[in-house]
Amino acid sequence: MTAVVLEQVSKVFNQGRADEVVALSDVDLTIQRGQFLSLIGPSGCGKSTLLRLIADLLAPSAGTVTVAGKPARKARLDQEYGIAFQQAGLFEWRTVRRNVELPLELRGTGRAERKARADEMLSLVGLLDFAGHYPAQLSGGMQQRVAIARALAVHPPLLLMDEPFGALDEMTRERLQVELLQICAKTGTSTVFVTHSIPEAVFLSDVVVVMSPRPGRITATIPVDLGERTDATRQSEKFFAAITEVRRALRGGSS
Amino acid sequence: MKWAKLILPPLIVGVGGILGWELLVKVGRIAPYVLPAPSAIWSELVEQRSNILDAALASGLNALVGLVAGAILGVLAAMLASRWSLLSEVSIPIAAVLNALPIIALAPILNNMFESTSSLPRRLVTAIIVFFPVFVNTLRGLREVNPTHRELMESYAASGWTFARLVRLPGALPFVFTGLRQASALAVIAAVVAEYFGGLQNGLGSRITQAASFTAYPRAWAFVVGACVLGLVFYLSTLLLERLATPWRTRT
């Protein structure tokens, strides 16, 4: 069962103008149900563009994007995914709980159920005690966890994440990576994760997709088999071998 | 202990200023028409307090009506202008130009248009003066939207009205209050000063000119103090309202 299928997808910005940019060219990608897939590559390789095409926040110039068996646009209208950006993007005027309730509110979920769901997600990310606080009172890492709770609030089958841990320090990142994997395992979501950190991509994923720029395309698809990921995994032989493989693919792909 | 650092310097300046003032007047034998002594002003304040209160209430009411009317119009106009980017781009410079004009000079004309026994001209002038800061600040708040919020609401396939309701309006609230703070000070000033231009004379402005014309200078200054207190009340009330309406703002 596939979660996402991209067929011959291309994206060109400012077509026909002097500042035309070919962000993606002839991309084919398939993501299976329950898979954790990372997109990694240097700046300008189109990984964020690719994510936004899946999310239907951009339309492809050519090719088709299919999410949960539907065209991307319908998938967005049917709310088949949750998304987390590099900035947590919480509403500063809402409490933490009300922020997590936002997508549920937009679906018309009743008040009692909204609160229950929000509390469920907040305890999943370990922030239930802060449900009544305002985002300004939380650290960057905590805000990002709230954003993840919000993305998962509707129990979506697909989770899209655009460098969500990019603005955090290394220690917080490693901890959140472990938490994220636990959550995804528990909820069974498929995940597309954009990052520019090789250890992060290897630690989190079942598949690492390496991209290169000018024009943006996929240069390698590397399966990663590390079994259950724990802190010990970061020291294992297989971990370093996979990192080396990804690094080699990155070096080889860029001209 | 920390707030003592904050409170002490202005307190010292204030107390020192008043003492220095008193000394200057007494020692320099300065005539009251130049500068009355704080002690003389205080005694007039106490003696005239009911008059001051009546006049302050009249001016305060004018300021309040003008403030509310001008603010509502300002917010509505900003909401309208933000819908069409062309309109908002053009209206900001127009507002800047209109605000450079001495709006208070409209007072005599308005007195002609309406009866000179009506409170409306003063309230109208106040409302016009209040309109601009509220309009400009609210418009800025409505236009500045965090791009991450925008993408998020797009991912939720939220309608334009939902987006406005959940993101733009609450996000613009702090800006509305910035404009309101300026406007509340301006409203009191406008309500008081408009009386210098004629028209109905039942507020603080007229009392000040009256007392001055009777050379009762300490009394005139006492009325000025009343006006200052009124201005402070408006400003602090706006601050309080802001605290209540935007509880998420951190105290910086």
Added chain:
Amino acid sequence: MRHRLRLIGGVLVAVLGAMGLWEGYKAVGSPDGTKVFGVRVLPRADDLSMPPLLSILRRFAHPEVAGGNGRPVWRAIIDACLFTLGITAAGFVVGVVVGLLLAVVMQRFRVVERGLLPYVVLSQTVPLVALAPLIVGWGGVLWPSWMSVSLIAAYLAFFPVAVGMLRGLHSPSSIGEELMRSYAAGWWRTLVKLRFPAALPYLFPALRLAGAAAVVGAVVGEISSGTGGGIGRLVIAYSLEATSDPAKVYTAMIGAALLGLVVAAAISLLEVPLMRHRRRVLGATV
């Protein structure tokens, strides 16, 4: 360029729209105004209260005193505007200098900032301009009466400059300050080379506000003092004749408005050579 054309077009549309509104209301409005609950909420639409626009324009050309052979209205207004302009300019300059000095001192000595800034803010929050009739009494004895009016203009002008300049002086990032310190540059050199240039984008919007404030201060001062010769006096004088000569007071109003525009334009002109390389800071624009 397109942007500027749009702006001019928009302003023109606004002016034409306002004119259309005026004549339109005159055409449909009741000559006695509209009363709601006994309070007149819409003005009288008769020619006495709202003269037709053409008659206002024509009034400019006719003699000031009806029937006399005196100077035409437009001359009277221009003379009055120039008079007030001089007063405004004097007050503006004093206010700007005081504001700048205050800002520099407050930036240098944190304790002075903490002691004075609340009062600076307070001075504009409370209607101290209500003192105008009283300050005006100093004139004629301590100094010529027009100086009192300039003082009031200066008082209204100094606040935006002081506050805006202070913000500007505080604006350079700590990195810039650390750099200057690594060059062993003292406070004065840092002020001249770092803080002052960094403050310019904040200063100019403040100057514009100060200019508008100075005009208002001058007009209010003239009215409170009865200082003859200025546009403020003219507005009051003409308004007293409104029943017999309705169009005249509007000409004075237009004169006052033009004065405000001239001041704003003059300040904007100052900005051109100095701000060519700077970005505009969207601080307080009103």
